[in-house]
Amino acid sequence: MAVDVNSNKYTFLFATVMVVIVATLLALASESLKPMQTANVNNEKRQNILKGVGIEVPANEAETAYDEYVKEALVIGADGKVKQTELNAFDIDVLKDYKSGLSNIYTKLDVQEFSNIDEIRSELAAFNGGKGVNFPLYVIDKDGEKLYVVPLVGTGLWGPIWGYLAIAADGKTVVGAVFDHKSETPGLGAEIAQPAFQIPFKGKTIFDEKGDFTGIKAVKGGAKGSPHGVDAISGGTITSNGVTEMIMRTLKLYEPYFLGLQASDASASGSMGVGENSGLGEEISPDSAAVAFMDSLDVEKVDTTVVVD
Amino acid sequence: MSEVAVEEKVKQPSEPLFSKKNKALISNPLDDDNPITVQVLGICSALAITVQVKQAFVMALSVTFVTAMGNVIVSLMRNYIPNRIRIIVQLVIVAALVILVDQVLKAFVYDISKALSVFVGLIITNCIIMGRLEAFALGNKPWPAFLDGIGNGLGYGLILIIVSVFRELLGSGKLWGYPIFGHKVGALLSDGSLATEASGLYALGYVDNGLMILPPMALITVGVIIWVQRSRNTKLIEA
Numbered sequence: 001m002a003v004d005v006n007s008n009k010y011t012f013l014f015a016t017v018m019v020v021i022v023a024t025l026l027a028l029a030s031e032s033l034k035p036m037q038t039a040n041v042n043n044e045k046r047q048n049i050l051k052g053v054g055i056e057v058p059a060n061e062a063e064t065a066y067d068e069y070v071k072e073a074l075v076i077g078a079d080g081k082v083k084q085t086e087l088n089a090f091d092i093d094v095l096k097d098y099k100s101g102l103s104n105i106y107t108k109l110d111v112q113e114f115s116n117i118d119e120i121r122s123e124l125a126a127f128n129g130g131k132g133v134n135f136p137l138y139v140i141d142k143d144g145e146k147l148y149v150v151p152l153v154g155t156g157l158w159g160p161i162w163g164y165l166a167i168a169a170d171g172k173t174v175v176g177a178v179f180d181h182k183s184e185t186p187g188l189g190a191e192i193a194q195p196a197f198q199i200p201f202k203g204k205t206i207f208d209e210k211g212d213f214t215g216i217k218a219v220k221g222g223a224k225g226s227p228h229g230v231d232a233i234s235g236g237t238i239t240s241n242g243v244t245e246m247i248m249r250t251l252k253l254y255e256p257y258f259l260g261l262q263a264s265d266a267s268a269s270g271s272m273g274v275g276e277n278s279g280l281g282e283e284i285s286p287d288s289a290a291v292a293f294m295d296s297l298d299v300e301k302v303d304t305t306v307v308v309d
Numbered sequence: 310m311s312e313v314a315v316e317e318k319v320k321q322p323s324e325p326l327f328s329k330k331n332k333a334l335i336s337n338p339l340d341d342d343n344p345i346t347v348q349v350l351g352i353c354s355a356l357a358i359t360v361q362v363k364q365a366f367v368m369a370l371s372v373t374f375v376t377a378m379g380n381v382i383v384s385l386m387r388n389y390i391p392n393r394i395r396i397i398v399q400l401v402i403v404a405a406l407v408i409l410v411d412q413v414l415k416a417f418v419y420d421i422s423k424a425l426s427v428f429v430g431l432i433i434t435n436c437i438i439m440g441r442l443e444a445f446a447l448g449n450k451p452w453p454a455f456l457d458g459i460g461n462g463l464g465y466g467l468i469l470i471i472v473s474v475f476r477e478l479l480g481s482g483k484l485w486g487y488p489i490f491g492h493k494v495g496a497l498l499s500d501g502s503l504a505t506e507a508s509g510l511y512a513l514g515y516v517d518n519g520l521m522i523l524p525p526m527a528l529i530t531v532g533v534i535i536w537v538q539r540s541r542n543t544k545l546i547e548a
Contacts, residue, residue, distance in 0.1 A: 011391040018398060022405045029412050036416035044419065059419070186360040187481060187522040196496060235519060 045090075051178045052149045052164035053140050072139040078124035078132050080256030089136035095162055097134075098153040102127065111248040114213075124253070135253060140166070147175055148261070150254055154246025157238040159183040161192065165247065167206070171261030174216065177201035179243060189239030200230040206251050206258070213255050215248040326452065334456040338464030340542075345468040346535045347545060350436040355469055356527040358428055362485045365473035366466075368428055371410065373462025376438050379403050380458035383446040390447070399442045400433075407432050437465055472530045480521030482510070490515060 003010055043059045046066040050057060057065040073089030074082050098106075105127065109120045124133040138149040146169040153162045163179035179192040191197055201216065205227050208214050214228040218240040223229035232240035251258075325331075344350050351372075358368045382402050383390070390398050414422035432438070441461050446454040477483055482490035491509015498504055506512070520526050539545045 005389060005391050006393065011394055014389070014391050015394060015397070018401060022401055026405060026408055026412075029409055033412050033416040037412075037419075040415065040419040186358075186364065235522070 042090075048164050048178055048180070049138050049149050049151075050140075052166040052176050053142055053147045054166075054176050055142065069140050069142060070138050071141045074137040074139060076135040076137050076254060076257055078121050078127070078253075080121075080254055081260075082137075082257070083132070083134065085134065087134060089134075089138070092134050092136045094136065094151045094153045095160060099160070102133065103155070106249055109249055109252075111245050111252070114252055117252060121253075135250075137254070137257070145169065148258075150250060152179075152246045152250045154242045154249075156181050156184045156192075156242040157189050157236075158185070161239065161242050161246065163192075163243075163246070165201070165251070167258065167261075169261065170265045171258040172205045172207040174201050174204045174206065181239070184239050185236070187235075188233065189236035191233045191236060192239055192243055197230070197233060204228060204230065207262070211259075211262070213252060215244075215251050217244045217248070331453060331456050334453055335460035335463070338457075338460040339467055340464075340538075341545065343464045343468060343538075344437045344440070344461050345465055345531065346538050348437075348440070350440055351465055352528070352531065354428065354431040354435055355465075355472060355531060356524045357431060359469055359473040359476050359527050359530075360480065360522055361477050361483075362470065362473045364428075365469040368431075369462065369466025369469050371407075371428070371432055372435060372437070372465055373459060374410065375403060375406050375432055376441055376462040376465075377455055377458035378406055379438055379442055380446040380454040381451050382406075383442045384449055384451045384454035387447050387449075395447065396439075396443070399439060403438055403442070404433050437461055468531070468534065471534060472527055475530050476521045476527060479518045480526075482515075482517055493517075 005011075005014075040059070043062040046062040047057060047059060050062070050065055050069060053069075055065065055069060075085050075087055075089050075092070077083035102124075105120060105123045108116065108123075110116055127133045136151055138151075140147045140149060148167045148169075148171075150165045150167065151162070152165060153160065155161065159182040161179060161181040161184065163177060165174060166176040167173065168175050177198050179198060181190060181193060184190040184192065200223070204216050206213065206215055208228070217223075217229045218232040219226070219229040220232045220237065220240070222231050232244075338344060341347065345352065345355055354368065354372075358364050379399070379402055383399055386398075411422060441458060445457045449457070474484065477485075478489060482488060482493070488496065488509075491511050492498065492504040492507060493511050494504060494507050496504045
């Protein structure tokens, strides 16, 4: 104990040794725990993809369930059509792409009118040194029904938000949505991760009857039973707007693919012949509990209908 | 002289692990020496994470762990830490502990780590932790330092839980995520459907107080707790 703990030499030595020990310890911990952390992240991704179509599985069964349900993982190019590539769609990290430069392109996109969508598509095609952008699309077979899950990324109030939106085989009806966030305000913007916000997406459509793209918007003051809108979160306006922007923009980029789906779906139902119109009508107003619930709330709309009649 | 020294040495370990003095290390921070209401430390994090009881609970556990372990480590090293860089040393220890905890949580209990990760930064900058390392661990043995860390962590957690109970109950009508006042229209029911009509208090016209969700209300709640505590315990009132 003859060492003077306050001498310069000792202080310097102490600091050096401490830094080396702490750095080694943390590096060891980080390296040894990394495989488990990556597995957790991947399992959560699988869980979220499946949750988008209403399949809830615990994390330890996510991998088997994913392999069972997800039939195909497609890669969509900047033109919205399936791209031939060696890339595994599951490995595409849309959040990373978004942060690494896609968001700069997206900010130029007019998500209300989509007047400059062609310009954006050509910019997306030139992304990443001409390799173009890769959008994953998961094709799920749930009880014989084909469902398409689209990953979404966007910006909330305090940080990134993301989600998965599942579209039915008709290419326009939403069968489910999940959202999550990094740091939105608890009780306000963070409510996008709650079922109360997500369930109303069920049964909404992203195209109107004429076949024009409408997307889905989170509407302030209530969506009033609109087939293309859900209730925004009170006090979470910027997060809700972020959700709207993220859905509108992403679905617009996939639009050509969904139009293709609609074409093949129409020809399939057309071959059945009778009752085509009533079949379409049923699809526009699906018997989802959420839509019925929204309609039941909509007192004003009932009144106006009476007046119009 | 030598006899006294020997007696000291023998007497020291015979002090029971939970002597009156050691018990006070745990009980004092819960009341008379509470880190939030009396020392007025760690207010920022108390405002940020008390919207829901669950979050407050996880935060309280994490802070208790980091305070206790940090105290023990600094106490073990207290004779070897150069005086001039002691704050940096403490900071490095706390930061390393927090990162370690976060990494372990991410690997083994991913769900909890997701709820916690936002607050990791807040733990590192929490004044209570640095305060206890500086004020207690540097001058005491590891066991009392450990108890002091546990006590202060619990004292912090106690206030956090009290504030979050008020805020979650009055702000969202829930406790630990379970609805207490009944359902609002549009709330998710246990069978996965949405409530089409209000039940419980909401059916009588009760409306959640949105102000309770916002940080200023946490400050006011802490203020009320301080007021109540000082009016009951007059020795805390400064002249």
